[in-house]
Each structure stands twice: as C-alpha cells, then as structure tokens.
Amino acid sequence: MSKHVGQGSEELAAVAEEALRHLAWLRSAGVAEVPEPVLPPPSSSVEPAPPRAIRAEPLPAPAASPAAPSTGAYSLTGKGCGSPSLLAIRRDLGECTRCKLAGGRTHVVFGVGNPRAELMFVGEGPGADEDAQGEPFVGKAGQLLTRMIEAMGFRREDVYIANVVKCRPPGNRNPEPDEIEACEPFLRQQIAAISPKVIVALGKFAAQTLLRDPTPITKLRGRWSSYGGVKLMPTFHPAYLLRSPEEKKKAWEDLQLVMKELGRLAPRR
Numbered sequence: 001m002s003k004h005v006g007q008g009s010e011e012l013a014a015v016a017e018e019a020l021r022h023l024a025w026l027r028s029a030g031v032a033e034v035p036e037p038v039l040p041p042p043s044s045s046v047e048p049a050p051p052r053a054i055r056a057e058p059l060p061a062p063a064a065s066p067a068a069p070s071t072g073a074y075s076l077t078g079k080g081c082g083s084p085s086l087l088a089i090r091r092d093l094g095e096c097t098r099c100k101l102a103g104g105r106t107h108v109v110f111g112v113g114n115p116r117a118e119l120m121f122v123g124e125g126p127g128a129d130e131d132a133q134g135e136p137f138v139g140k141a142g143q144l145l146t147r148m149i150e151a152m153g154f155r156r157e158d159v160y161i162a163n164v165v166k167c168r169p170p171g172n173r174n175p176e177p178d179e180i181e182a183c184e185p186f187l188r189q190q191i192a193a194i195s196p197k198v199i200v201a202l203g204k205f206a207a208q209t210l211l212r213d214p215t216p217i218t219k220l221r222g223r224w225s226s227y228g229g230v231k232l233m234p235t236f237h238p239a240y241l242l243r244s245p246e247e248k249k250k251a252w253e254d255l256q257l258v259m260k261e262l263g264r265l266a267p268r269r
C-alpha cells in the first residue's frame with residue numbers, strides 16, 4: 001500500500017471513530033432519531049472560523065494597564081484572542097493578580113474559539129487540565145462538551161468557549177464571590193466583543209452568575225433568559241452529565257432549543 005493510501009485510511013478511521021463517539025453521545029442522550037441538520041448554503045456569507053493556528057500566535061507586548069505587572073515576566077499566548085477587541089481584553093487581563101486565585105494557577109485560561117461565533121459556551125472555571133494547557137474545557141468534561149457541540153452541528157472551533165473565572169480554583173472548589181467579582185468584567189467584555197446570538201450557560205455556577213439568580217439549575221435549565229440582550233440558555237454542566245448520564249437527555253433537549261434558535265434544526269416533516 002502506498003504512503004498516500006495509508007494516510008487516507010488513517011483519516012477515514014479517525015472520521016469513523018469520531019462518528020462513533022458522536023453517535024454514542026446521541027444514544028446516551030436518549031436520541032433515537034437524528035434530526036436533519038440545516039447546512040449553510042455553499043456560498044454562505046458566514047465567515048469561516050479563523051484557523052486554529054491563531055491560538056498559538058504570540059501576542060504583542062501588553063499595553064500599559066494599572067493592574068498589569070510592570071515586570072517582563074509575562075508570557076501570553078494568543079489563545080482565544082482572534083480579534084482586536086478580544087486581544088485588548090486579554091492584554092488588559094494580563095498576568096492577572098486581581099484575586100487570590102492568581103497564586104495557585106499555572107495559566108490564565110482566557111477562552112478559545114471563533115471571535116465572531118454565533119454560539120458561546122460559558123463554564124465555571126478551569127480545572128487541572130485547563131490550568132496546565134491554558135485552554136478551557138480540554139479535560140474529560142471538555143471532551144463531552146466537544147461532543148455536545150458536534151452533535152449540534154458545529155465544530156469546536158466554530159463556537160467560543162470561556163469561563164466565569166479565568167484561573168483554577170484550588171482543588172476545583174467553587175469560585176468565591178470576590179473571585180467572581182474580580183473576573184466577571186472580563187467575561188462581560190468577551191461577550192460584548194464576540195456578540196454571540198446565543199450563550200449557553202453550563203451548570204449552576206455560570207447560569208446563576210450570569211443571570212444573578214440563585215434559582216437551582218434544575219429550574220433554570222431549558223428556559224430562555226437574557227444576558228445584556230443576548231439570548232441565554234442554561235443547561236447542565238458536562239461534568240455533572242458525566243456523573244449523571246441519565247440527565248443527558250434533558251441537556252440534549254436544551255441544546256435542541258438552541259439549535260432551533262440558530263436555525264440549525266430542519267422543521268419535522
């Protein structure tokens with residue numbers, strides 16, 4: 001077999017594996033029938049997602065900011081900063097020391113994805129894997145989130161993913177009110193810069209923080225709310241879905257409402 005053919009079959013095997021993972025998520029979410037997705041027309045005016053390579057771009061030197069350290073000990077990556085406004089927010093955030101989470105983190109986990117995404121996911125805060133890699137949702141819960149995104153007919157790089165707090169709370173504890181207060185302005189600015197059509201708040205923490213509403217996630221989920229004029233759908237956090245797979249069906253129902261809102265579900269025939 002030529003090298004070329006070998007590469008082709010490897011790619012095919014990878015696609016088949018991905019398709020199986022996708023089907024497994026749908027099956028575990030109780031989906032018996034796959035809805036017909038609405039594909040964008042070939043000459044779609046939708047701008048393609050920027051190449052993933054954007055994540056590895058080094059940032060220019062940070063702009064002078066009152067809270068930014070004046071030392072040169074700053075090493076930013078371009079993760080999640082694919083537009084001038086996101087870049088400015090990232091620069092302003094800098095090697096942040098605005099709250100006590102700074103002491104225990106390895107990376108500030110800013111966000112990742114398409115700076116012009118119509119769909120944005122907001123989680124709670126980075127865990128160990130995210131802290132190590134500087135990218136949100138890359139651990140087990142992140143892999144499930146990626147499958148959920150793909151089941152909705154998007155690629156991970158089509159959407160934007162961020163968290164309420166940008167630094168890992170020690171031992172994965174919940175972020176505390178002063179930490180959220182220090183970090184939320186950056187999330188608010190990210191949302192304004194991206195201007196998504198829909199935000200999906202993942203879990204109690206993101207939903208309650210964004211909505212300033214202490215109602216349990218079991219009551220908030222599946223109902224449209226608004227965050228600064230952007231439609232917001234709360235649903236279960238993927239980490240909770242890993243622990244309670246029987247709840248995946250409800251999460252899938254919530255995501256289908258989002259797909260419908262974004263014109264991604266064909267009407268039933």
Ligand code: URA
Pocket residue numbers: 123124125126127130135136137138139141142163239
């Ligand atoms: N959980 C979150 O809420 N965010 C992450 O980035 C990873 C896990």
